[in-house]
Amino acid sequence: MTKQGLITDKLLEIRRKIKVEKPLIHCITNPISINDCANMVLATGGKPIMAQHPLEVGEITRTSKALGVNLGNITDIRMESMMISGKTAYENKIPQAIDIVGVGCSKLRLNYAREFITQCRPNVIKGNVSEIKALWGIENNAKGIDVGASDIITKENYKENIEILKSLSLKTNAIIVATGKIDIITDGVKTYLVSNGCEMLSMITGTGCMLNVLIASYISSGSILEGTILAVVLMGICGELSKDAKGTGSFRTELLDNMYSISPDTIKEKIKYKLI
Ligand SMILES: Nc1ncnc2c1ncn2[C@@H]1O[C@H](COP(=O)(O)OP(=O)(O)OP(=O)(O)O)[C@@H](O)[C@H]1O
Numbered sequence: 001m002t003k004q005g006l007i008t009d010k011l012l013e014i015r016r017k018i019k020v021e022k023p024l025i026h027c028i029t030n031p032i033s034i035n036d037c038a039n040m041v042l043a044t045g046g047k048p049i050m051a052q053h054p055l056e057v058g059e060i061t062r063t064s065k066a067l068g069v070n071l072g073n074i075t076d077i078r079m080e081s082m083m084i085s086g087k088t089a090y091e092n093k094i095p096q097a098i099d100i101v102g103v104g105c106s107k108l109r110l111n112y113a114r115e116f117i118t119q120c121r122p123n124v125i126k127g128n129v130s131e132i133k134a135l136w137g138i139e140n141n142a143k144g145i146d147v148g149a150s151d152i153i154t155k156e157n158y159k160e161n162i163e164i165l166k167s168l169s170l171k172t173n174a175i176i177v178a179t180g181k182i183d184i185i186t187d188g189v190k191t192y193l194v195s196n197g198c199e200m201l202s203m204i205t206g207t208g209c210m211l212n213v214l215i216a217s218y219i220s221s222g223s224i225l226e227g228t229i230l231a232v233v234l235m236g237i238c239g240e241l242s243k244d245a246k247g248t249g250s251f252r253t254e255l256l257d258n259m260y261s262i263s264p265d266t267i268k269e270k271i272k273y274k275l276i
């Protein structure tokens with residue numbers, strides 16, 4: 001069996017495990033995409049809980065199998081809650097992922113993200129390329145919460161971007177995910193390029209937020225790198241399967257339908273990644 005075959009089998013095994021075990025996944029996220037995020041976790045088999053009150057989140061994280069936090073549309077209350085939950089997850093060895101939404105356009109979020117990463121040691125840090133560059137403290141061209149045109153990963157710049165991501169991974173001891181047309185996932189040593197996906201994924205709001213809770217659901221398996229790859233690959237493939245929808249509204253619905261119903265054979269047939 002090829003290496004590609006081996007890792008695909010491992011990904012399918014994680015997907016099956018989550019469907020069977022139905023882990024509780026604590027998500028602290030923004031109101032723009034909170035409903036889509038809860039439904040995405042359900043589509044994996046996980047049980048979402050979207051609790052945000054600072055006086056209860058510690059207790060809820062402690063009983064969960066993974067935590068996903070998101071800086072989108074940040075508020076004082078969520079900043080407080082995410083820090084409590086992140087520390088609880090770290091102390092209890094519960095896998096956690098952070099989506100660093102908007103750190104390229106707001107110093108408040110950038111400083112908070114750095115503090116969160118220092119104190120809570122998330123297992124996975126996810127953002128678009130502009131956000132990842134901002135976190136690493138280098139020049140970026142974020143357009144609000146979106147990637148800036150000149151930051152987009154291309155055949156010409158992907159090698160230097162990979163070096164940035166690897167350094168960040170080694171510094172934070174986290175898996176780094178940079179999303180876009182090509183998604184890059186690295187643990188500082190091994191780097192995977194995932195080319196599944198379609199442009200429609202960037203034409204509805206919250207696909208990045210949904211991806212972060214998919215990551216949370218799949219890393220609850222304990223396999224952090226493979227769980228992360230699985231989430232990224234599935235978001236891409238399910239986007240491809242939905243791309244002929246009549247418009248963005250039905251694309252959003254089809255994306256959820258495909259996440260729920262995609263078969264292992266279709267995943268095997270469509271998966272497109274490269275280990276470098
Ligand atoms: N042009 C594209 N072609 C293929 N896939 C894409 C494209 N743009 C985004 N994606 C996919 O969409 C998902 C979200 O990535 P994106 O970089 O848009 O995140 P984001 O900016 O954090 O999203 P949001 O802020 O809307 O939640 C990822 O799975 C990514 O692979």
Ligand SMILES: Cc1ncsc1CCO
Pocket residue numbers: 030032033072073101145205206207208209
């Ligand atoms: C549009 C928007 N604004 C803050 S969060 C969010 C959802 C996508 O991240």
